[in-house]
Amino acid sequence: MHYVLFNNGVPAWAMALAIAIAAIVYTVLHMAKRIVVGRLATFAATTATYLDDLAVGMLSATHPLFMLSLGIYAGAHWLLLPEGTTTVLSRLVIAALLLQCARWGGVGVHGWLHHYRVQRSTADAASTTSTAALGFVARTALWLIIALMILDNFGLNITTLVASLGIGGIAVALAIQNILGDLFSSLSIVLDKPFVVGDFITVDDIAGTVEYVGLKTTRIRALGGEQVVFSNSDLLKSRIRNYKRMQTRRIVFTVGVVYEISKSQLLAIPRILREIVDAQPQARFDRAHFKAYGASSLDFETVYIVQTPDYGVYMDIQQEINVALFERFGQEGIGFAYPTQTVYLSHQGKNAAEAP
Structure with missing residues (x-):
């Protein structure tokens, strides 16, 4: 039985209602984000802790497309859709949620490491470079996990994929073992801290001040003014003397x-x-x-x-x-010595002097 209202049938009105619900949900979420972020930012300005500032940064990173996807998903519930379409729509929303979680996590990691760098910069100069290495590893691991979860959400067998990645990873690791060696050496420098940026060190016969510690190389400003670049793995294999840590x-x-x-x-x-x-x-x-x-x-x-x-x-x-x-x-009346040589001549008899 077909009903017509203002020259539009039920499907048209259902579609219009779904679009209206999607628009309303998007608007409400957008307004809620602005209100919460604004009030939390005002509150954060009055406190000394960094956790509220970190929360402001993470909430501010909520993407409009994520809120729009939630609105579309809410509006779609008012429509009678095929089972396959409903399944795909649900998976897309879950993928959007996972991507948004990755975005929140990335902003959170960046904010926490920035706070750590600011707090430790005066006492620990290595924080200017160590946080970069730790942040790179943390964000890479986060996005890799999110990518695997999204593939699993769409029904892919990630067990086989992970096994394949493991085999491929071994092959890649063998091909770029020097680069990976420098990378792990960089993490060793970050965690063990044999030296930090600003330390005066000697490596073999080269002396200078550490200017930069990167993922692959460490750069030292030598006494002659030139910059000497070491690969991290070669640097850790050498004998390093850190003169800045001398107490006496x-x-x-x-x-x-x-x-x-x-x-x-x-x-x-x-x-x-x-x-x-x-x-x-x-x-x-x-x-x-x-x-x-x-x-x-x-x-x-x-x-x-x-x-x-x-x-x-x-x-x-x-x-x-x-x-x-x-x-x-x-x-x-004590004299300083200097290189001298005294020759004593022994006088012998005449016959001995005339002997050949």
Whole structure:
């Protein structure tokens, strides 16, 4: 039995009602998003926690197409559709929901890592690069999981697909093992933190400041001004010395004096060395000993600790010690040794001198 109202039949009115419901649902969701985001943003501005700011960012990432798909799905319930069409429509809505969840998750990961970077930037310079690596891995894993869920939602056998991906992944891994090695080395640098951006390090015979730690390479600004690029895997295989993490400097220096000194002068030298080192405000004396008989000098070894890792401070202290030694040795009549060679000629008898 067919009913006609204002020259339109029941199917036309049902379609119009479905479209109206879809439009209403979309409008309500859009208005609700604006109201909730606006009020939550106002509230977040008055608090110190970052969780409400993160929630604002995630809700703001709600895509209009997702809300439109919900409206269409709600309106479609007023229509008598074939079972196949209803199934496809349901799967499309679920796919839209999963994609929206991936979008929310991506924004959430980015927001959390940004907060971590800001909070740790003053105490941990590695956060400027480590968060990039962690964010890349987290977002890649998230989108991969969402993609598999969408394929499973449409009825694909993802077990076979995952197995195929595993076999293909092994082949790809063998082909790009150097790149993957650098990638995992980057994660090792991020997590273990043998150095961070801004540290002064030496790698083999190259010394410089770390400027950048990437997924594949690490870049160091050398003392000569040039930029040296290391692959992460090669870098971790090398011996790395991180001078920025020094708390103190242990300094060992040797001074040689001439052999032509008296025993009292020889015994006074360790005391003089101690007095001079103790006079330096940022140096702590450790020991001073008559070490060895050199080829042309009596060698004294002195050890002291600089209370700061600053290289400039160490050089200033060593300069003061050298100047003070020069003055004290001059006052005590002790001469500094320098490379000399003394030749002693033994006088023999006349017959021995005339022998061929």
